Amino acid sequence: MGITATYLFPTDINQEQKAEQFALGLTVGSWTDIAHLEREQLKHHKGELLSVEKGPVKDIVKIHYPSANVSPDIPAILTTVYGKFSFFQGYELIDLAFDDELLAQFPGPRFGVQGVRDFLGVHNRPLLMAIFKGVMGRDIDFFSNQLRDLLAGGVDLIKDDEILFDNPLTPFEKRITTAKAIIDEHYEKTGHKVLYAVNLSGRSHLLHEKAERAQELGANALLFNVHAYGLDAMQSLRENNNIALPIVAHSALSGVSAGQQDVGYSYDLLVGKLTRMAGGDFSLYPSPYGNVAIPKKEALAIHDKLNETNRFAQTFSVPSAGIHPGLVPQLYEDFGANLVVNAGGGIFGHPDGPIRGAQAFRAAIDAMVANVSLQEAALTSEPLKVAINQWGVLEVQR
Amino acid sequence: MGITATYLFPTDINQEQKAEQFALGLTVGSWTDIAHLEREQLKHHKGELLSVEKGPVKDIVKIHYPSANVSPDIPAILTTVYGKFSFFQGYELIDLAFDDELLAQFPGPRFGVQGVRDFLGVHNRPLLMAIFKGVMGRDIDFFSNQLRDLLAGGVDLIKDDEILFDNPLTPFEKRITTAKAIIDEHYEKTGHKVLYAVNLSGRSHLLHEKAERAQELGANALLFNVHAYGLDAMQSLRENNNIALPIVAHSALSGVSAGQQDVGYSYDLLVGKLTRMAGGDFSLYPSPYGNVAIPKKEALAIHDKLNETNRFAQTFSVPSAGIHPGLVPQLYEDFGANLVVNAGGGIFGHPDGPIRGAQAFRAAIDAMVANVSLQEAALTSEPLKVAINQWGVLEVQR
Known part of the structure; x- marks a missing residue:
C-alpha cells in the first residue's frame, strides 16, 4: 500500500x-x-x-x-x-x-470529457476552443466583439489569454456578466451552448470566494494557471461544491519543472496524470507543431494519461500553440476524436477575419470526422480554402 | 513603472x-x-x-x-x-x-532577523537550529526525548523534518502542545526561549485554519514547504494576522525549477528574493558543503538577497544539509553572523549523543564570535573535541 x-x-x-x-x-x-x-x-x-x-x-x-x-x-x-x-x-x-x-482520496475531473460533451451537446467530433487575443489594454466592447465573432464562427469554447489578469478595463466580473449575456443570446438564437473560461487569478486565499462569485454571476468555466498556484490549489477548487464549474488547467510555467531535458518531472506526470487526479477538466499543453512546441512523444504521453481508463473521468486534451486549420488532420491522426482544437492566431489571423477563421476550423474538423481530406472539404468551404492558402496543410505523418 | x-x-x-x-x-x-x-x-x-x-x-x-x-x-x-x-x-x-x-504590495517577513533575535534574546551570534530526526514511525515520547536533549544541548530553534506530515503517532496538534510544555519548562528553568517550527502541511484550503489552530495551541513557529504550495500560499499565511508566527520556508522541490543548469529560475531569485518578499522569516536551502549541495556562488547569492538592504525585514539565511561543527568556521566566513547553523545528523550523529552534539555546535559558534580557532576552542569543550575527531575541520577558504 x-x-x-x-x-x-x-x-x-x-x-x-x-x-x-x-x-x-x-x-x-x-x-x-x-x-x-x-x-x-x-x-x-x-x-x-x-x-x-x-x-x-x-x-x-x-x-x-x-x-x-x-x-x-x-x-x-x-x-x-x-x-x-x-x-x-x-x-x-x-x-x-x-x-x-x-x-480514492483524489477527485479527478468533476465533468471530464463526457460531462463537457453532454453540456455542449457535442458527441461526435473534436471541440473547437478559441483564445481571446489582444484584450490587454482594450475595453469590454473589444472583448464583446471578439466573443460575438467567435460565436458566429461556431466555436464550442472560448478562454481568456492566461496572461490577462483582473484589470480595470475588462474586470473579472464584467467579463463574466458580459460573456454570459452574449452566450445566452447566442443559445436562444441557435440552440448552441458555449463555454467561456474566465481566468481565475489573484491571491491564493481569495480564489474560492472569487470562483464562487463567478459561479453566482453565471460563469460556466474557469481558466486556472495551476502551476503558478500548485496542483493542490486546483484540487481544492474542484472539490468545492459551491464551484461546480469545469476547470481549464493551463500549463503556463510547467515547462520550468517538466519541460527540460534530463531533469525534473515528465510532462505526462505533471500535465497529464496529476492534473487529471487533481480535477482538471481540460489540460492545455504545447502541441508538437507550433512555435511553442514539445516533442511529439511527450505530447502523446500526456494525452494518454488524460484518457487512459482508470477511476477518474477523462480530462480533455488540449494540445495548443501555433494551431491552424491545416494542422487539424495531423491533430486528429495523433490525438483522435477526444480532443480540443485550440486556436488564437489561427482564428484571428485568418485573412477574412475571425468569423471565417473559426468557420475554417469547424470545416476542417467536420472533414476529419467525415473522413474527407482537407483539400476536398475546401472545395465547399471558402473559409477553409482561404486558411489553407494562408498556412498550408501539414501532410499527415502516420 | x-x-x-x-x-x-x-x-x-x-x-x-x-x-x-x-x-x-x-x-x-x-x-x-x-x-x-x-x-x-x-x-x-x-x-x-x-x-x-x-x-x-x-x-x-x-x-x-x-x-x-x-x-x-x-x-x-x-x-x-x-x-x-x-x-x-x-x-x-x-x-x-x-x-x-x-x-509595497508585498509584505516581507513579519519578524525577520531582528524580530527573531529579539524574541530569542540572542543578538551577538549565529543561531543554532536542530532538525528532529527519525520521528517517522515513532511516538510522541520519542519526539519529546529528542526535544529535551536538544534543549539541554542549547539549540535556539528546532524544526520538524520536512517529510514528517500529519500522522497518528505524532499528530500535528500533539506535537505542538507537547513541544510547548517542554519548551515552557525549559524557559522557566533556564530563561532561554526556543522556537519550534511545526510542519504546516495538508490541503491548501485548510492551511489557514490549521495554522490559526496551531497559534491558539501555543505553537511559536511554522515550517512550510513553500514550493509544494506556491509562494503566494506562504504570502497569504504571512499576511493573516491571526497567524503571527515566524515562517521557516523550506526549499524542498525548489531544485526542480531553480537548481538545474542552464534552465529555470536562479536560486537567488526563487529561494532568496521572492521568498523574502512573500514573507519567509527563514529560508532554508542546501549549503555548498554537504551531500545535498549547491554551488557556493549560488548559495552566497541567495544569502545576499535575503540580507540586502531594501524595504523588507531581513530573512534569516539557513544553508543546510550535511552541516557538522567542523564546517562552522567556513559557514561563518562565508555567511557572517546573520546565519542559522542548521543540523540534523551533525547533532544526532555525535558519538556522545545529541546533547553533546548540540553543545559541540554551540562551542563552535561561540568560538567564531570570540575569534578563536575551533582547535583552540576544543581544548575547553569536550563535545567539540569529539565532534572534530569524528568529522574533522574544513580548512577555511577565503
Whole structure:
C-alpha cells in the first residue's frame, strides 16, 4: 500500500546500493543501526527499492513509499518523493503509481470529457476552443466583439489569454456578466451552448470566494494557471461544491519543472496524470507543431494519461500553440476524436477575419470526422480554402 | 513603472529582434500592424526590450513589463514573465526588479532577523537550529526525548523534518502542545526561549485554519514547504494576522525549477528574493558543503538577497544539509553572523549523543564570535573535541 515512484537516475555501477540508501534516507533514515524492536515498529514506514533497470545513460529506478508516510495530498507526496531529489543533477521523476485507497482520496475531473460533451451537446467530433487575443489594454466592447465573432464562427469554447489578469478595463466580473449575456443570446438564437473560461487569478486565499462569485454571476468555466498556484490549489477548487464549474488547467510555467531535458518531472506526470487526479477538466499543453512546441512523444504521453481508463473521468486534451486549420488532420491522426482544437492566431489571423477563421476550423474538423481530406472539404468551404492558402496543410505523418 | 525581468537567452545573432518579439508577444501581442489610435491606447501595456548584452553562450536580456499588465501577486507576475518561456530550452530567468508601488504590495517577513533575535534574546551570534530526526514511525515520547536533549544541548530553534506530515503517532496538534510544555519548562528553568517550527502541511484550503489552530495551541513557529504550495500560499499565511508566527520556508522541490543548469529560475531569485518578499522569516536551502549541495556562488547569492538592504525585514539565511561543527568556521566566513547553523545528523550523529552534539555546535559558534580557532576552542569543550575527531575541520577558504 503506497506510492511507487519511477525515476531516471544517472547510471551508476553501484546503483542498487545508492538507490537503497535513497529509499531509506527518504523514509525512516537508517536501518542497519537500529534494534530489532524498533525495526518492527518502523517497517510500515520503510521505503523499499523495487527495481533497478540498467541503461547506458540513465537507470530506471523504482522506489516504493508507504502510504503511512504521507498525508493524502499532492504537496506531501511530491515533497516526499522528489523534495530532496530535486537538488541533484540528472535525477528525473517520470511516473507515480498510487494504491487504490490513496487514489480514492483524489477527485479527478468533476465533468471530464463526457460531462463537457453532454453540456455542449457535442458527441461526435473534436471541440473547437478559441483564445481571446489582444484584450490587454482594450475595453469590454473589444472583448464583446471578439466573443460575438467567435460565436458566429461556431466555436464550442472560448478562454481568456492566461496572461490577462483582473484589470480595470475588462474586470473579472464584467467579463463574466458580459460573456454570459452574449452566450445566452447566442443559445436562444441557435440552440448552441458555449463555454467561456474566465481566468481565475489573484491571491491564493481569495480564489474560492472569487470562483464562487463567478459561479453566482453565471460563469460556466474557469481558466486556472495551476502551476503558478500548485496542483493542490486546483484540487481544492474542484472539490468545492459551491464551484461546480469545469476547470481549464493551463500549463503556463510547467515547462520550468517538466519541460527540460534530463531533469525534473515528465510532462505526462505533471500535465497529464496529476492534473487529471487533481480535477482538471481540460489540460492545455504545447502541441508538437507550433512555435511553442514539445516533442511529439511527450505530447502523446500526456494525452494518454488524460484518457487512459482508470477511476477518474477523462480530462480533455488540449494540445495548443501555433494551431491552424491545416494542422487539424495531423491533430486528429495523433490525438483522435477526444480532443480540443485550440486556436488564437489561427482564428484571428485568418485573412477574412475571425468569423471565417473559426468557420475554417469547424470545416476542417467536420472533414476529419467525415473522413474527407482537407483539400476536398475546401472545395465547399471558402473559409477553409482561404486558411489553407494562408498556412498550408501539414501532410499527415502516420 | 513595472517589472524588469532579466533573462539569459541562448545566444543569437538576431537577439534584439527576437527579444523585441518576446516583449511584444508577452504583452500586447503585435505592434506594427495596429492603427495609431490603438497604439496610444496600448502603450501603457506594451512590453519593452531594455537591453541585450551579448555573451559567448548566453545573452543577458532585460525586458520591462508594465505594472498595468499584472495583478500584484506572484502567480500573475511569474505567469507573465516566464509562463511561456518555461517551455523553451535554455531560457533562464535570473532576476526580477519591481517598482516601489508594486513592492509595497508585498509584505516581507513579519519578524525577520531582528524580530527573531529579539524574541530569542540572542543578538551577538549565529543561531543554532536542530532538525528532529527519525520521528517517522515513532511516538510522541520519542519526539519529546529528542526535544529535551536538544534543549539541554542549547539549540535556539528546532524544526520538524520536512517529510514528517500529519500522522497518528505524532499528530500535528500533539506535537505542538507537547513541544510547548517542554519548551515552557525549559524557559522557566533556564530563561532561554526556543522556537519550534511545526510542519504546516495538508490541503491548501485548510492551511489557514490549521495554522490559526496551531497559534491558539501555543505553537511559536511554522515550517512550510513553500514550493509544494506556491509562494503566494506562504504570502497569504504571512499576511493573516491571526497567524503571527515566524515562517521557516523550506526549499524542498525548489531544485526542480531553480537548481538545474542552464534552465529555470536562479536560486537567488526563487529561494532568496521572492521568498523574502512573500514573507519567509527563514529560508532554508542546501549549503555548498554537504551531500545535498549547491554551488557556493549560488548559495552566497541567495544569502545576499535575503540580507540586502531594501524595504523588507531581513530573512534569516539557513544553508543546510550535511552541516557538522567542523564546517562552522567556513559557514561563518562565508555567511557572517546573520546565519542559522542548521543540523540534523551533525547533532544526532555525535558519538556522545545529541546533547553533546548540540553543545559541540554551540562551542563552535561561540568560538567564531570570540575569534578563536575551533582547535583552540576544543581544548575547553569536550563535545567539540569529539565532534572534530569524528568529522574533522574544513580548512577555511577565503
